Every structure is written in C-alpha cells, then in structure tokens.
Amino acid sequence: MAVRPEPLKTLNQYQILNTIRIAGAISRTEIAQIVGHSRATVTNITSKMIRNDLIYEKEVEGSAARGRNRILLAINPDAAYVVGVKVSAFRIGCVVTDILANVKSSVVMPVRTSERPVEFVSDLIEEAVRHCVKEAGLSLKQISGIGIGIPGLVDSREGVSYWSPLYSRGEKTLRELIRDRFNIETYVDNDSNTVTLSQLWRGQGLGVNNFAVVTVEDGLGMGLIVDGELYRGSNGFAGELGHFVATPGGVQCRCGKKGCYEAYISNFGILNAAKGLCREGVWKCDDADSLSYEDVLEEARAGNQALVEVFKRAGQYLGHALSGLMQLLNPSKIIVTGNGARAGDLIFGPMREMIEESTAPELLKAAEVVVHEWQDMDWALGAACLVLQELYKSPLDRCVAAEKMQEALKAE
C-alpha cells in the first residue's frame, strides 16, 4: 500500500502546482505571494518537484530595466499521462492527455451502449482505451489514471451509478470492472461534472473561482465550481437542475415527474413538443414518430411559427433557470454548452430577455452568461481532468509512480 501523504503537505503541493498550471510559468516569489507561504516553503516544496521531473526551471529574458534573466517554474507536460472516457447512448469517446490536459490522441467509437450489460460496456471501454494509448505512442504502464463520464446520478466517491439511462447494472460497478482490467486507478463521475472540469482546466473557466456550466443536450445538466472546486453536495448529486420542477403538474418528464426544466429545455423536450404539434395537425408533417431534433430545428429556422414558439418557450425556461442560479449562487460566469446550442438565437434571444426580466440588477451585473461553442471532445477531455484533479492533489505520490501505483493495486 502507498503511504498516505500528510494532509497539510498535500494541500501545499496542490496549491503550488495549481498556481504554476494557471500561470503557465511563474517565479518562486510570485508563487509565495499568491499561495501565502514563505518563499522558503515554496523553494523547499518546488525543489522536490524539480527532482522528480514534475516541474522544471525555465529561463526567460529579463525586463529591459534590469536586464537579468528571470528563472520561472513551469510544469513538465510529460510528467504524467491520463485517459478520459465519455460513454453516451450511441458512442464511446476516449482521449489520452498529458498532465496539462493537452490531447495526445483521441478516438470515437460509434456503438450503442444503452441497455447493454455493464460488462459489455466495459469491453468497449477497454478496447477504446487500449487503442487510444497505443495511438499516443505510450504504454499502459505510463498511464496514471482513467476517468469516465456517464450520464445520470453518479456517486463519484463510491464510483457507483444509481440511475443512468445507459447500461444496466451488474454485480460489479463500472469503476471496479475497469480498474481490475487495467490495474489503473479509475474515477467515475456524472458527465456534466466532467464537462465542467474541462472548462475549469482549459476553457472559459480557467482562473475563474465561481461558475456554473449548463449543458443542453438530450438531457439538461449542470456542474458547479465553488471556490475553485467542483461542488458535489452531500452525496454527490448536486447540480440536478434538469429535474428541478419549474411548473408543478406541467409537461411529463423522462424521470417520471412532471414539469421539470429538462422537459421544456432539452433537445428531447423540444422534440416531444414538436411531435405533439405534428399529431395535432398544427405542424403539417408526415410522420410524428420518425421526426428528429434536426428536422425540428431546420423547420423552425425556415420560419415555422409554431416551432419557433417551442424554442422560445425553451429559451424562456432556460433564462428562468439561469436567473435562479444567479440569485442563489452569485456566480461570476455561467457557461451554456452542449449540442442544443446549435439552436442559437432561437433559444438564446428569449433566454437573455428572461434573465434580464427576472434577475436583480446587482446579481445580473456580476454574472456573465457565455455560450460555449460545442466541441465533442470536451466530454472525454473533462473525464481526463477528473483524473488530473486527483493527480495535482498528491502529485509526488501519483505522477512519478504510475507503475508503482499499478503494482500496489495489483497487490490489494
């Protein structure tokens, strides 16, 4: 078994490494100012990190006034590698990244995972991981951890999924199955949380301490960063914005309740409303059952007023939800993302109007709402960040010793 690091030392390492990561390259004096430790403490901790190739000294030209070159510290990108996997109903996406979340290789496998046994899903993940690691020119021994993002209610501490629209549960959890196959530490979390981490690490949330990410897809998800950390709540289920009942007794939701935000805002909710209009004859279309979200979006863009109203209602509910977030949490940013962002102004125009109408001016001013251009790999990248977050917490125990860690797991 690995020796557990002392909590205070671990916290200091984490703060220092994270400060270097966010800055890119930074001097010891500046680190000391930011983290609030003495320069001696910073020097002591960073020298250990340098010895272990976790960080390195980078000489940059000094300012014209003083002329002397400055020695900055930067993270060695090759100090560790991790894998991120995103499992969704019709595909599995996988990335390998270095310790700075730079993508080394990626693969997307178009396979149906819904309602398959968890063992079957594990087989597919195993294949994707092996392929991706090889593509990156690495061996499994160099991988420090595997992160997996799945939809539904996930207890990240236990790695257990309580409710997922995907695979059916077996005797072992997905986390146990993957960990056992590779002898590599594995982390599982809700996919909205993983995509939120990708924003914290590389996206719009870099250096922002309090923000929310709202994902509009077939479902409606949310992830929260509070004081620079993912907020999970008392048993890991925080952020269930999608199944917050906005209109009691309203539209039927997939979760069994009525009137949830998701039932109005998600692609699935929009498609259902459009199918209803088709069946009622308001929208003259051939076959309600074979309609897709893309058909509905195309028709609304062509000016079908009844469908424009469906998107408008979705946007208003979204604005209502975001206004509630602003009032409750006072975030400095809300990032709206997901493939539902394709609807553009059909949704975001009414969303912005509703936000302005329903939010106190002081809170409105504090929060910037941005729509993040959708990138499919964000999901898998986020799952990789789930591992990186753990690595940064005890870097000397984990990054340097991926191989030793694997031996320890094998011996357990």
Ligand SMILES: [Zn+2]
């Ligand atoms: Zn619901």
